[in-house]
Amino acid sequence: MDQYLPIVVLMLLGIVFGVLSLAASKLLGPSRPSAAKEAPYECGIVPTREPPERFPVSFYIVAMLFIMFDIEIIFVYPYAVSRGALGAYAFWAVFI
Known part of the structure; x- marks a missing residue:
């Protein structure tokens, strides 16, 4: 269990920092909202109307x-690192 302590501490530090x-x-x-600041920015083009349709x-x-x-891919990475020690059973387990 001691081997997971640095990971837990790093995760807690990340959460606290966030x-x-x-x-x-x-x-x-500063909080000075205005209509110009809250309008969507489209490469300098001022939007005159709503988009014609929703995303499909x-x-x-x-x-x-x-x-x-x-x-x-995140779940396959540990298998790839220790593939030699795990053998064929682990290959078929990951494949399934």
Whole structure:
């Protein structure tokens, strides 16, 4: 269990740093909202109307598939590192 202690400490430090950064930004940063600041920026073109249509569902499906396969690579990496010690059983387990 001692081998996981640095990972847990680093994760806690990351979370604390993120929360403190967001809190400091809210407390110390200037807040002067205006209509020009809240308008979407489109490469200098002032938007005159709403977009003609919504994004198609296939766009979101492709995005979710990308995220899913990206996460799968994270699970395959430990197998690739210790492939020699795990043998054929681990190969078929990862394959399935």
